[in-house]
Amino acid sequence: MTTRTRPARPAEAASPPSRANLDVAVGLTLYRWMGLSRAIEDKLHIMKRQGRLPGRLVTGRGQEAIPVGAALALAAHDIVCPLHRDLGANLVKGITPEEFLRSYLWKIGHPSEGRDSDVHIGDIKRGIYPMISHLPDSWPVALGFGMASTHMKLGRVTLAFCGDGATSTGAWHETLNMSGLFRTPNIWVIENNKYAYSTPLAKQYAAKSLASRGAAYGMPGIEVDGNDALAVYAVVKEAVDRARAGGGPTLIEAHTMRVEGHAVHDDAAYVPKALIAEWKARDPITLLRDRLLLAHVDQPSLSEIDEANKRLVEDAVTAAEAAPMPDPAGMEHEVYAPAEAASWMLLPRRA
Template sequence: MTKAELIVAYENMLLAREFDHAMINLYRQSKIVGGVYAQIGNEASSVGTAMALQEGDIIFPMHRDNGAHFVRGMTPREMAINFLFRRGSITRGTDGTGHFADPEKKIYGNVSHLGAMVPVAVGAALAQKLSKSGFVVLNYIGDGGASVGEVHEGLMMASVQQLPFVLVIENNQYAYSTPVAAQTHNPRFSDRAIGYGIPGVTVDGTDIEAVFSATSQAIEFARAGNGPTIIETTTMRMRGHAEHDPFDYVPKELLEEWDRKDPVLRTATLLLNKGASESELTSMQQQAKSEIEEAVAYANTLPAPDAAEAFKNVFFQ
């Protein structure tokens, strides 16, 4: 990656990291009543993949992909207002977590039901092919979600129709309390691509350059009409499933091992190697922190939604 690209990556990764810390603190103060699914440890995966998209491309992020939201133009204010479920939020104050979409920004996920998002995203990819839009769909799923049946159905359709579709499997070692070894006999998720006759690659999901390069290739391949790719990014979920989960089932040594590969620190080192100075990095860190603080302060000035909002878009017979 060029220095300019690394700067964009680092800025977005810092925003994601600072946002996580801010949401964790608010959750502890009972100011957030939804789930806080931190993406600490997974930032290079969501930022590096999303950065490979071009304007007009479509993204379906998962519950943990705040970095992808930032890359695709979601602002810290918009994010904070949603998590604090204030009036005027993207979900009209009805969701206090990461289950939101913004079609204007071509962010069509998150579908909360694991696996169910893939056929929807594949449908979006089919629409791109039929309309010859030239846009590509980037879809995320976790190591746990990847084993849900609808993922198979979606990939069957995407591969046989050669759709402009890229599936990122974020293998962060756990699905809630279930380690990968307890849910699949083959821990290499990219091998599943063989069954669909499409390319599959596994990359170190803490290495922003590896993630960006693999995704750029897959997106180019898809845009040229060659069909889908599976990209497995290996990372570690460094927090519990969400903040209510003490994750005492995760061996401490495993967390220590992955902590040494912290994606934010690794990206800082890459920037230093490209000639950035320590003081440049410090000012980027301060900038991200103050942007998130300002966003939370702004969200706190907004009122709660009207109770009547709860009944909008609710259908019953």
């Protein structure tokens, strides 16, 4: 029987606060995006309780350091494939708070124009491949982006996220196998938040770590403290530089904790309270705030960022709530291929 040494406990994963290695400009940028992501999701929870939000609500509160830190390490022309806990990556790559709110409210004025909703947002023109519900089926697509970049010499790196649960699927392993084989310019980020819905890690896999699987596919497997945004940024940046230089893919396991239920309807009664409390004490935004204060960034500057984020969210909510619903007449627009294209496929082949 394999002895499980993971999940990483907060104390084990913690990086000591230090002034020496802190890039204040990067730290402030991370702080701004993480704060914006948190402010939007806090507001969504309030709106849900007030009956102002249709449909479901899934958030990534407490995990913001991973999507924000990772997306910030990408260049503008790189591609990101966010999932349901990765609002921060969408924001960094250019989805506005108002577009996101409009998506949650099923309104027009965002990339899917009300045909898809909530976290299913993205815009390929901005290098964001929208979420596919089946997990992690955006990974084989990300692999395709990587292969295309190599063959067409595009110099683009593609980064895809998934949770620990998604690593048990066939698509996940097939993707990594081909990625290692063809040395594609991909960054594969696992957000190990210790639970896949109600299933804890001990009931998911026997390996010592998920990062250790990188060796099986011929790529580096790296573990990082996923609540330390600066550490996530640094690890992903190094992997992006390596991929762009032709050094192939990297598998990154970022340790964090899902400190809430899977979604708003789930009270997570199956998670030990002490485990949640332990990780809540290492909230990634508070950790970064403390690091910035230690580096002599003053309190008012950080509070100004917090206030600006709150104003952005309030303005976005006002605009999104006032926006119209989609016109049902346009329901099929950009959903199906034109009829001619489909019927052409059925024509008998010419001799």
